[in-house]
Each structure stands twice: as C-alpha cells, then as structure tokens.
Amino acid sequence: MAILESPNSGVPSIVADRKRPGPDVVSFIVMAALMTVGVLMIYASTREQLELQNLDPGRLMQRQIIFAVVAVGVYVVGSLIDYREFRNFAAWIYVGTLGTLVLLISPLIPAQENVKRWIDLGIFQVQPSEFAKITMVIVLATVLAPARQEGMQWKRIAQALFLVAIPSLLIFFQPDLGTMLVFTFMTFVMLFAGGATWKQLLALGAAAVGAGMVVFQRGMLKEYQLERLTAFYDPDADPLGIAYQQAQSVTAIGSGQLTGKGLFDGALTNLRFVPEQETDFIFTAVGEQLGFLGSALVIAAFVILLWRVFVIAATARDRFGSLMAVGIGSMIMFQVFVNIGMTMKIMPVTGLPLPFLSYGGSSLLTFAFAMGLLNSIWRRRSPVPGETYIV
Amino acid sequence: MNFARRLAVLGIAFVVLFSLLFTRLWFVQVASGTAYEEEASRQQLDAERTTAARGEIRDSRGVLLATSRIVPEMIVQRTAVTDEEEEALIQQISALFDLPAVEVRAIFEQAGPVVEVPMGIVTPAQMSYVLKNSEDFPGVLIQDRPIRVYPEGPLLAHVIGHIGRPSPEDVAAAGPELDPSGTIGKFGVEKFYDDYLQGDRGTLLYRVDPQGDPLGLEEELPAVQGDTVHLTLDSGLQRQVEFAVNEAMTLSRELEEGDPELAAAVVMDVTDGSLLALYSYPDFDPSLFVDGVSQVQFEELLERNVFTNLAIQGAYPPGSTFKAITWAAAINEGLYPRGLSTPSGTINCEGELDLGIDDNEGGQLAFTDSGHGTTDLHTALGRSCNVYFWQVALTIWREYKNDPENEDILQRWARLLSLGEQTGIDLPFENSGRIPDRQLYEEWAESPRGSLLLSPDRFTEAIWRGGDIMGIAIGQGDVLATPVQMAVAFAALVNGGNVLEPHVVDRITSVDGRMVLDVGRRVARTIEFTEEHERFIREDLTRVTNAGGTAAAAFSVMQNPWQTGGKTGTSERDVSEDNTAWFIGVTPIDNPRYVVAVMIVDGGLAGRVAAPVARNIMQYLLPNEPITSIRPGGAATPAEAAEALATDEGGS
Structure with missing residues (x-):
C-alpha cells in the first residue's frame, strides 16, 4: 500500500479537477423499497396476533421501522468510510468477531430454545453471526486481493480457509447452519473470483464433501443437530415440524395466485398459518397478499440489486474492492435464493432471513452496512484529489 | 481467465439461479395456484356436523309411536383438560351424577384420546349447577342432543323395531353421511326405512386458526329432521x-x-x-336401545327370542289352514278324489285311508283321522277332513307322477299364493317359509346334512313320494309358512285373486308435509x-x-x-x-x-x-x-x- 503524493505537492495531477462520483442511487432506492415492503409485510403478519395478545398491533412494525432508520444511518456511515481502510483493521475486526462468537457459546450467555444465537441487550437482541458475515467479507478480500499480483497459491487458499474455519466452527456450536452455509458459499465464490483454478476449486469441493461424510459417520453431531440436518433430506421424519412449515409456506404463496389477495387481506397471513412468517418466511406474506405480480417484482428488485453489485465489482478501483463487492453479492444472492427457494419448497429449511424484508435488526443492519460498503466502493472507483490511497 | 471472465461466470450462475426462482414462482402461484387456494380455504375452515333428529313414526290415526326429543347432554372435551384438572373434574362429575369416581374414570379411559367424551344426559338441575360452577368443570360443554323416544313403549315393538350404534359394516355401507357415533335403525321400520328416518345432518362451518380453534361461524346448514313415517297400523x-x-x-x-x-x-x-x-x-x-343396551341385557333378550318378529320370521307348519290352498288347487284344476269330477261329489270318510303300494311306493301305508262320513269338498274344508284332501293329493300323484312338469301342481298353487317365497313386506329379515318338492329333497340329499333331513329309505328307494304330496295337502311334512304369508294367501283367495305385497307403511312425508313416498297398494300378481x-x-x-x-x-x-x-x-x-x-x-x-x-x-x-x-x-x-x-x-x-x-x- 503506497502512500500518495498530496494534491499540494505541486506536481500537476490529472485528477486535480475531479470530484468524487455520486452514490449509487439505483441500489439505494431498491434497498429502501425492499425495506418498505418488509415493514408492510411484518405488519400484515403480526398485527392480528399482537392484537389478540392485547398488544399494540404495530409493535413489531414500529421496531422494524426504527431498525430501518438506523439501517439507513449505517448505510451512510458505510458509504462515507473509505472501504480501503478496512484492510488496516481487518485483523482487529476478525479478532473482535471471534471474541464475540466465543462469548456467545460460553456459559455466560443463556441458551434460547436450545440455541445460542443471540446476545440480549435488554431492549433488543444482537445476532453476532450476522455481523460476522461482513467480517468474513473483509478478511477474505484482504487475504485474497494480493493474489492478483502474487498468484493464488495453495498457501493463500489454506490461509483463507483457516480464517473461515474458526468462526464457522464457533457458529456450528450455536448452532446456526444457515450462516455456516453462507460462509462456505461466500468463500468458494470469492476464491473463484480471486483467481483460484478450477482444479483447486474441485479439490476443495471434494474435500468439503469428504469432511461432511466423516462428520456424519462418526456421529459427531448432537441429536437435535442431526434432526435439523436430517430434516433436509427426509421431510417425513419431520421432528421439528419443518415439513409442515414448508407445506404451509408453499400453500400461502400458491393461494396468492396471479394478483394476490390484497395487502392485509391474506387470510393465512392474518391468522398466522405459516410459522415464523415475519422472520424467515416473510416471502410467504408477499406471495399471498401481492400474488405473482408482487412477488416477481420483489425478486426483480433483488435482481437489480445484484446487477448493481456486478457493475460495482467490475468497475472497482482495485481488486480488494472488487472482491468485497463479489463477497457481498454472493452473500445476498445466496440468502435470497436459499430463503425464497425454501418458502417455495425447492430448498431445505436452513433458517436464513430474507435480506431487507425479514424482521430483525441484526440482519437489516448487516445488509444495510454491506450496501453502504458497496456504495463506498462505487463512489471511490476513480481517484479524486486528496485521496490517501492510489491502489 | 481474467477477472472480467470470472465475473461473467458468476453472472451466468446468478441468472440460472434466479430464473429457477421465477419459474418456480410461476408454477406455484399461476400454474397450480387454484389448487393451493383450495388447500388454503380448506385449512381455514372446519366443519362440525350436527345431528339430525330422527323422523317420527305415527300410526294410521296419527298416534305418535316414535319421535325425537332434544335433551341436554354433558360433553367433556378431554383435550382441553390437563391431567391434574382431569382428576378434580372426575371428582366433580362423580358427585354430580352420584356415580363412583371409578366408573367416571372408566368412561374416560374407555373413550380414549377422542376429542369429545359424552357423559350422558343431564337434568335441568344438574345443568344449571354445571353452568354456575363452570370453573369447576373445565372442558365441559352442555350440548343439545336428539334422543329417540317411544311414547307407547312396547306397543308395536316388532313393527317399529329399534335403533343402535352402527356396526363397522353399516359405516362402510352408508358412506360419509352416517355419523359413526350416531345411531342407525337396526330392526323393524327403524331399519327398513332408515334412509328416510335418518334425516340430513347439519353442518357448522367455522373459520379456525392454525391450531384448529374456532374463530367464528362462517356458515350454518341446519340439520333437517328425518321424514315422518305413517304406518298402516292402528x-x-x-x-x-x-x-x-x-x-x-x-x-x-x-x-x-x-x-x-x-x-x-x-x-x-x-x-x-x-x-x-x-x-x-x-x-x-x-x-x-336409546342410550345403548348392555351386552348382558341384550343377550338375555336375544335368548328369549324377543328380536324375532314371528309374524314374518316365524315359519312353522301351517297345518290344516293349508287346506284352503289345497281346496283352491282342487277346485281350480278339477282335482278331486278318484272317481269324482265335481266339488259336490262325495266320499265316505271312515277316518282312515288305505293305500295301494303303487300309490305310495314304500311310504306310510295307513293315515288315520276321525271319521267324517259323507264328505264333499265343501264339508271337507268346514270339518277339516284329512281323508278328503289326502285323496286330492293322491289324485295329483296318480295323474302327474310320470309328468315331471306338473307333478308339483299343488306346490305351484301354494307359490302362486305367496307361500315358500318372501311376500315383499316392508320389514327386514323376512323368512320365505318352505314348500317342499322333489328338487328340494334332491338338494337335501346332496347336502352334508342330507341324512339328518331325510329318512334312510329315501336314499335307497324313491326320494319323492305320493305321501309327500299328502303331507303338503294338509300343511304338514316339510311345509313351513309365516302368519303374514298365510294372511296374504287367504286374502288372495277371497279378493278375486290379487296376491298383495303386504306393507306396514302407508306413506312417508317430510317434516314440512310434502309426500316423500306413497307405498300404497302393490299387487305381486293376480x-x-x-x-x-x-x-x-x-x-x-x-x-x-x-x-x-x-x-x-x-x-x-x-x-x-x-x-x-x-x-x-x-x-x-x-x-x-x-x-x-x-x-x-x-x-x-x-x-x-x-x-x-x-x-x-x-x-x-x-x-x-x-x-x-x-x-x-x-x-x-x-x-x-x-x-x-x-x-x-x-x-x-x-x-x-x-x-x-x-x-x-x-x-x-
């Protein structure tokens, strides 16, 4: 990382007159639109239930609106920080994240329903594994970016895998299989984008499958972990009601038909026929109330968002920025595909929220910050006078 | 491969994955949306069937013989009661019904994990106690239930019949409209006309939440009481x-x-x-049978034959009443004792009949009866002269013994008059009685029980004899008939030859008075x-x-x-x-x-x-x-x- 001449050095610069490019308006609008839809869907799927409990029907919606406002703030912060600064703090961010994850599975934090996934801060709960996704994007981009000049040797891959493995293992013990899968997908995609050969990727894939089989055959999983896993490929066993949940989910979406039942007129949504609808199954509320037209529009919004990610990755000023964009894009793509696929019964139930729509602050803030980072990469795609970094 | 190419590969993967999402979305919402819509509606609604009151049975003058009365019944929704609550509830119910707690518990256990356990009919006092102290009776409901009432008690019992719980076969035969925990006609008119008496069950359609708890009534199709059966009986x-x-x-x-x-x-x-x-x-x-009869009680009644309607199920030798049928065969076919050609031709009845060997072919040789002196067909019926009718039988034997087509001419007359076959009365389990002939004996001879049914010499000599016709002629031997068959036969003899299908039901009307079925006069043959x-x-x-x-x-x-x-x-x-x-x-x-x-x-x-x-x-x-x-x-x-x-x- 080379320190640059200052604009006052007297050397005439081709960048002297340039101003910083504006933000990526399209992705911001799409993000804001998705968050708005999310707030409406959360209200639709929770108001009647809250009313029955004599609570304010807008309670969850209001919390999500607060999260959304904070999320926009986080987006602005993310946009203002020069993404390249993260390289300098990657190690500290990583260590901090590991510390939080260790704390989470330590006896200091009580389990909730057999799962240790949240830290209770009184007024709200934090889900550290969400933020850990950003950490891993930064860490992997830091490790893999130099491969542009130095090549993608096995040593670098090993280094990257080691760095992913530690938080993955900590998350495995929560357990949070969804996030583990996000890590895995993200790692593969970033390795590929960073320059790993097909041979290397194939070998890694084979190793991953082998490791998975060893874990299964040695019976290294606890009973309930195994049940969660077996429910993937054996829905009839259904110890956790997953098959029921998925059947309800696809019924709700299907009943929306072409034009939907209308906002707040979804019978299954209103009466909570789909368990966990406001969180992981929020897409069913879209499907039932807004029908094919609305649902397709939501998916189309994600397509636009990912198109912007590709553009940003392609135009980034450096490989680090490109890899960060690819990492964030893979994260969004994976979660959108797995989540919506799950609600339509073409993917297993993994417990991943739908970015921007699902109820929950941690996820919303994480994705908003990721969008801020993307915007930062976009705005810094070309040098302007007074910049600290040239590369 | 440069970075741009790698991005392009990722882009292709992205397009493929999201195309999959769109395709699946189309399939779920548009291609099969209707099916999911139906499934969604089905989940939101829960139908509860209500019991229809059974139709009334009235006699020909309108006297009420069977009706349904709505009574309050206590129901325990066992799923709504915790184990601790159940123990306290058993004590409460035990005190309320003055029934040992053990028996109450037995009812619960017998019912098993069903949703609703019927605890029986409650008096108004018991009902108000339960309603006032509802916190002591968790999961207890008081529901209206129609029960069968027979105001006249045993009068006409075999015509009215009785009801009972449907057997698994009944349930299988009746289909979904029959409530397996309801009642079904088992005997008599209750059985024969069950389809009319059952009525139409009602439906309460509730909107329910995902736990199946009702949120509100969506639609009510009221139960329709069964039709009223008007008997011909007085x-x-x-x-x-x-x-x-x-x-x-x-x-x-x-x-x-x-x-x-x-x-x-x-x-x-x-x-x-x-x-x-x-x-x-x-x-x-x-x-x-209204509230279920105990097994012991039922078997005791069964042993006493109370569930046999002897008027249609009791087939016994009709004896000399059958002579009226022989009389008809004789006068209509001109079959008189040897040497006679008119009904007024006389024989001298000395009280016994001596048979030539050829006439009987090894059977009973002498038949005795009190002597009636000079007897023609008319006095033979009045005095019930066996000898005269035996001679009619012998005439048949002599005339037709080499004519297999007509040797059963007497039996044909009996069958014409509805003997030996079902009369077609509108009651279940009718016995067809029996009119024996050569064919029947041959069937018996080949059956495993042949040696019990037929004497040994029939196997070695002739299986069918003149003596058999003589037996039939006086309603003995193997002739069996029910009182209703005899009534139908006599009716035909005097009403110009109309063999009627007897019936106990005159007509069936709906609750609102419409004619549903007019049984009326049915003639089997003339x-x-x-x-x-x-x-x-x-x-x-x-x-x-x-x-x-x-x-x-x-x-x-x-x-x-x-x-x-x-x-x-x-x-x-x-x-x-x-x-x-x-x-x-x-x-x-x-x-x-x-x-x-x-x-x-x-x-x-x-x-x-x-x-x-x-x-x-x-x-x-x-x-x-x-x-x-x-x-x-x-x-x-x-x-x-x-x-x-x-x-x-x-x-x-």
Missing part, C-alpha cells in the same frame, strides 16, 4: 290383538292344551295389503280363479266358523257368526309334543275386508286356542258385534282388563 286394534293373544296363551295353559312361549297375530286389509295390526310375542321396549272358486270360497270358509265347523264353538258366541269365515290349523312339529294352533280368518265374509292370522306356537288345538283370538279380534273389527272374552270369566278388551285389575286392587 294402535287401538293392535292393543286388542296383543291383549287377545296374551289371553289365549294363558287360556292354553289353563286348558292344558300346551305351554306356548311364542305367538304372532296379524290383521291385514285384503283390499290393499296394508297391515292393521302385527303382534309378535315376546316383545320388547324399543326405549331400551290369479284368474274359476267361476266355481268364486262361487264357493266364501261359503266354504264360513262352514268352518259355523255349525259343524272346526271353529264353530269359538264363534258361536258371536251375534252373527255368518259374517266370518276362516280355517283352523293344528300342526305338529318334531321338536315339540304340543301342537301349534293356527287360525286364518276373513271378515266380513260377504264383502271381505280383513284377514286375521293367528299363530300360537305350542298352543294346542286351533279351535280352542287360536280361533277364539281371531273371533275376539273380528268382534273388535266388526261394528255391532259386542266383544266377548276369550277365557271363561276373562276380560274381553284390554280396557276391561285394566278396570278389573284396578277394582281388584281397590278391594284388597
């Missing part, structure tokens, strides 16, 4: 018939004629086949009788109940016995020492309207036991005939009997 006449038969059974014991335990009597309208009275003894109270038959049948039947006839003594107390006709029958059974007494009568004989059939199994002599019953019933039927008692010093009507009883008690 409960006033029925009471008289029941009384008369019971008196006759007492009379039989008093006269030491026999020891009857089974009896039946019917009164039928000879013009349209409607049954005006139908009694079978012993009878039962259909109310027993026989063309000869002019001689029409000229003599009433006159010859009248000979039986008047001077010189076998029932003359029983009918002599009537002011005008010439209004009546009929035939006695005293038949023998292998299994009993006592004779079975029959009487089939017709009145008024000039313009026949009623046929009365009485059968008292092991009752003794027909003229002494069965004929008085028929006479007493006819006295009830005929205007201007005072009713006289069956037994010396006995009451003539049920009302008189009740009065006598009341006076008796008052005096003591």
Whole structure:
C-alpha cells in the first residue's frame, strides 16, 4: 500500500479537477423499497396476533421501522468510510468477531430454545453471526486481493480457509447452519473470483464433501443437530415440524395466485398459518397478499440489486474492492435464493432471513452496512484529489 | 481467465439461479395456484356436523309411536383438560351424577384420546349447577342432543323395531353421511326405512386458526329432521290383538292344551295389503336401545327370542289352514278324489285311508283321522277332513307322477299364493317359509346334512313320494309358512285373486308435509280363479266358523257368526309334543275386508286356542258385534282388563 503524493505537492495531477462520483442511487432506492415492503409485510403478519395478545398491533412494525432508520444511518456511515481502510483493521475486526462468537457459546450467555444465537441487550437482541458475515467479507478480500499480483497459491487458499474455519466452527456450536452455509458459499465464490483454478476449486469441493461424510459417520453431531440436518433430506421424519412449515409456506404463496389477495387481506397471513412468517418466511406474506405480480417484482428488485453489485465489482478501483463487492453479492444472492427457494419448497429449511424484508435488526443492519460498503466502493472507483490511497 | 471472465461466470450462475426462482414462482402461484387456494380455504375452515333428529313414526290415526326429543347432554372435551384438572373434574362429575369416581374414570379411559367424551344426559338441575360452577368443570360443554323416544313403549315393538350404534359394516355401507357415533335403525321400520328416518345432518362451518380453534361461524346448514313415517297400523286394534293373544296363551295353559312361549297375530286389509295390526310375542321396549343396551341385557333378550318378529320370521307348519290352498288347487284344476269330477261329489270318510303300494311306493301305508262320513269338498274344508284332501293329493300323484312338469301342481298353487317365497313386506329379515318338492329333497340329499333331513329309505328307494304330496295337502311334512304369508294367501283367495305385497307403511312425508313416498297398494300378481272358486270360497270358509265347523264353538258366541269365515290349523312339529294352533280368518265374509292370522306356537288345538283370538279380534273389527272374552270369566278388551285389575286392587 503506497502512500500518495498530496494534491499540494505541486506536481500537476490529472485528477486535480475531479470530484468524487455520486452514490449509487439505483441500489439505494431498491434497498429502501425492499425495506418498505418488509415493514408492510411484518405488519400484515403480526398485527392480528399482537392484537389478540392485547398488544399494540404495530409493535413489531414500529421496531422494524426504527431498525430501518438506523439501517439507513449505517448505510451512510458505510458509504462515507473509505472501504480501503478496512484492510488496516481487518485483523482487529476478525479478532473482535471471534471474541464475540466465543462469548456467545460460553456459559455466560443463556441458551434460547436450545440455541445460542443471540446476545440480549435488554431492549433488543444482537445476532453476532450476522455481523460476522461482513467480517468474513473483509478478511477474505484482504487475504485474497494480493493474489492478483502474487498468484493464488495453495498457501493463500489454506490461509483463507483457516480464517473461515474458526468462526464457522464457533457458529456450528450455536448452532446456526444457515450462516455456516453462507460462509462456505461466500468463500468458494470469492476464491473463484480471486483467481483460484478450477482444479483447486474441485479439490476443495471434494474435500468439503469428504469432511461432511466423516462428520456424519462418526456421529459427531448432537441429536437435535442431526434432526435439523436430517430434516433436509427426509421431510417425513419431520421432528421439528419443518415439513409442515414448508407445506404451509408453499400453500400461502400458491393461494396468492396471479394478483394476490390484497395487502392485509391474506387470510393465512392474518391468522398466522405459516410459522415464523415475519422472520424467515416473510416471502410467504408477499406471495399471498401481492400474488405473482408482487412477488416477481420483489425478486426483480433483488435482481437489480445484484446487477448493481456486478457493475460495482467490475468497475472497482482495485481488486480488494472488487472482491468485497463479489463477497457481498454472493452473500445476498445466496440468502435470497436459499430463503425464497425454501418458502417455495425447492430448498431445505436452513433458517436464513430474507435480506431487507425479514424482521430483525441484526440482519437489516448487516445488509444495510454491506450496501453502504458497496456504495463506498462505487463512489471511490476513480481517484479524486486528496485521496490517501492510489491502489 | 481474467477477472472480467470470472465475473461473467458468476453472472451466468446468478441468472440460472434466479430464473429457477421465477419459474418456480410461476408454477406455484399461476400454474397450480387454484389448487393451493383450495388447500388454503380448506385449512381455514372446519366443519362440525350436527345431528339430525330422527323422523317420527305415527300410526294410521296419527298416534305418535316414535319421535325425537332434544335433551341436554354433558360433553367433556378431554383435550382441553390437563391431567391434574382431569382428576378434580372426575371428582366433580362423580358427585354430580352420584356415580363412583371409578366408573367416571372408566368412561374416560374407555373413550380414549377422542376429542369429545359424552357423559350422558343431564337434568335441568344438574345443568344449571354445571353452568354456575363452570370453573369447576373445565372442558365441559352442555350440548343439545336428539334422543329417540317411544311414547307407547312396547306397543308395536316388532313393527317399529329399534335403533343402535352402527356396526363397522353399516359405516362402510352408508358412506360419509352416517355419523359413526350416531345411531342407525337396526330392526323393524327403524331399519327398513332408515334412509328416510335418518334425516340430513347439519353442518357448522367455522373459520379456525392454525391450531384448529374456532374463530367464528362462517356458515350454518341446519340439520333437517328425518321424514315422518305413517304406518298402516292402528294402535287401538293392535292393543286388542296383543291383549287377545296374551289371553289365549294363558287360556292354553289353563286348558292344558300346551305351554306356548311364542305367538304372532296379524290383521291385514285384503283390499290393499296394508297391515292393521302385527303382534309378535315376546316383545320388547324399543326405549331400551336409546342410550345403548348392555351386552348382558341384550343377550338375555336375544335368548328369549324377543328380536324375532314371528309374524314374518316365524315359519312353522301351517297345518290344516293349508287346506284352503289345497281346496283352491282342487277346485281350480278339477282335482278331486278318484272317481269324482265335481266339488259336490262325495266320499265316505271312515277316518282312515288305505293305500295301494303303487300309490305310495314304500311310504306310510295307513293315515288315520276321525271319521267324517259323507264328505264333499265343501264339508271337507268346514270339518277339516284329512281323508278328503289326502285323496286330492293322491289324485295329483296318480295323474302327474310320470309328468315331471306338473307333478308339483299343488306346490305351484301354494307359490302362486305367496307361500315358500318372501311376500315383499316392508320389514327386514323376512323368512320365505318352505314348500317342499322333489328338487328340494334332491338338494337335501346332496347336502352334508342330507341324512339328518331325510329318512334312510329315501336314499335307497324313491326320494319323492305320493305321501309327500299328502303331507303338503294338509300343511304338514316339510311345509313351513309365516302368519303374514298365510294372511296374504287367504286374502288372495277371497279378493278375486290379487296376491298383495303386504306393507306396514302407508306413506312417508317430510317434516314440512310434502309426500316423500306413497307405498300404497302393490299387487305381486293376480290369479284368474274359476267361476266355481268364486262361487264357493266364501261359503266354504264360513262352514268352518259355523255349525259343524272346526271353529264353530269359538264363534258361536258371536251375534252373527255368518259374517266370518276362516280355517283352523293344528300342526305338529318334531321338536315339540304340543301342537301349534293356527287360525286364518276373513271378515266380513260377504264383502271381505280383513284377514286375521293367528299363530300360537305350542298352543294346542286351533279351535280352542287360536280361533277364539281371531273371533275376539273380528268382534273388535266388526261394528255391532259386542266383544266377548276369550277365557271363561276373562276380560274381553284390554280396557276391561285394566278396570278389573284396578277394582281388584281397590278391594284388597
């Protein structure tokens, strides 16, 4: 990382007159639109239930609106920080994240329903594994970016895998299989984008499958972990009601038909026929109330968002920025595909929220910050006078 | 591969994955949206079926014989009660019903994990206690339930029948409209007309939450009470018939004629086949079955044959009553004793019949009877002369023994008159009786039980003999008939040859009065009788109940016995020492309207036991005939009997 001449050095610069490019308006609008839809869907799927409990029907919606406002703030912060600064703090961010994850599975934090996934801060709960996704994007981009000049040797891959493995293992013990899968997908995609050969990727894939089989055959999983896993490929066993949940989910979406039942007129949504609808199954509320037209529009919004990610990755000023964009894009793509696929019964139930729509602050803030980072990469795609970094 | 290419590869992967999402979305929402929509509606609604009250059964004058009353019933929703609560609840229910806690617990355990456990009918006091102390009765509901009520008790029990819980076969046969925990007709009209009586169950359609708890009523289709069945029977006449038969059974014991335990009597309208009275003894109270009868109780009743409607299920040898059928065969086919060609041609009855070997081919050689002297067809019926009818049988034997087509000419007459086959009465389990012929014996001979049914010499010599026809001619041998069959046969003899399908139901109307089914007069077939038959049948039947006839003594107390006709029958059974007494009568004989059939199994002599019953019933039927008692010093009507009883008690 080379320190640059200052604009006052007297050397005439081709960048002297340039101003910083504006933000990526399209992705911001799409993000804001998705968050708005999310707030409406959360209200639709929770108001009647809250009313029955004599609570304010807008309670969850209001919390999500607060999260959304904070999320926009986080987006602005993310946009203002020069993404390249993260390289300098990657190690500290990583260590901090590991510390939080260790704390989470330590006896200091009580389990909730057999799962240790949240830290209770009184007024709200934090889900550290969400933020850990950003950490891993930064860490992997830091490790893999130099491969542009130095090549993608096995040593670098090993280094990257080691760095992913530690938080993955900590998350495995929560357990949070969804996030583990996000890590895995993200790692593969970033390795590929960073320059790993097909041979290397194939070998890694084979190793991953082998490791998975060893874990299964040695019976290294606890009973309930195994049940969660077996429910993937054996829905009839259904110890956790997953098959029921998925059947309800696809019924709700299907009943929306072409034009939907209308906002707040979804019978299954209103009466909570789909368990966990406001969180992981929020897409069913879209499907039932807004029908094919609305649902397709939501998916189309994600397509636009990912198109912007590709553009940003392609135009980034450096490989680090490109890899960060690819990492964030893979994260969004994976979660959108797995989540919506799950609600339509073409993917297993993994417990991943739908970015921007699902109820929950941690996820919303994480994705908003990721969008801020993307915007930062976009705005810094070309040098302007007074910049600290040239590369 | 440079970075741009790698991005392009990722882009392709992205396009593929998201195309998959769009395709699947299209498939779920547009291609199969309708199916999911139906599934969604189904989940949101829960249908609860309501019980329809069973239809009423009324007699021909509108007297209510069976109806449904709505009563409050206690239901425990066991799923809504925790284990600790259940223990306290059992104590509460035990105290409320004054029933040991053990028994209450047994009801719970027997019911198993069903949603609703019926605890039985509650009195108004019990109901208000439960409602006032509802916190002590968690999960307890008071629901309206229709129950069957039989206001007249055992009267007409075998016609009305009874209800019961449907068997698995009933459920399988009836389909989803039958409530497996409801009731179904098991016997009598309750069974035969169950489809009409059941009514239509109602439906309460609730909107429910995902736990299935109701949120509100979406739609109510009210249950429709079953149709009203109007019987042809007259409960006033029925009471008289029941009384008369019971008196006759007492009379039989008093006269030491026999020891009857089974009896039946019917009164039928000879013009349209409607049954005006139908009694079978012993009878039962259909109310027993309303709340379920215990196994022990049921088996005890079963042992006493109370569930056999002897009027249609009791097939016994009809004895000399059958001579009326032989009479008809003789006069219509011109089959008279050897040497005679007219009904007025006479034989000299010396009380026995000597047979040539060729006539009987190894059977019984001598038949004995009291001597009747000079006898023609007319007096033979009046005096019940076996010898005359045996000779008719022998004429048939001689004439047709080499003519297999016509050797069963007598049996054909019996079958024409509905014997040996079901009459088609609208009651279940009708017995078809039996009219034997060569074919039947050959079937018996080949059956595993052949040696029990037929004597050994039939296997070595002729299987079918002239003696068999002689047996049939006097209603003995292997002839079996039910009282209703005999009534139908006699009706046809006097009504111009119309063999009627007897029926107990006149019509069925819906609750709002619409005609649903008009049973009406149904004629199975019409026989063309000869002019001689029409000229003599009433006159010859009248000979039986008047001077010189076998029932003359029983009918002599009537002011005008010439209004009546009929035939006695005293038949023998292998299994009993006592004779079975029959009487089939017709009145008024000039313009026949009623046929009365009485059968008292092991009752003794027909003229002494069965004929008085028929006479007493006819006295009830005929205007201007005072009713006289069956037994010396006995009451003539049920009302008189009740009065006598009341006076008796008052005096003591």
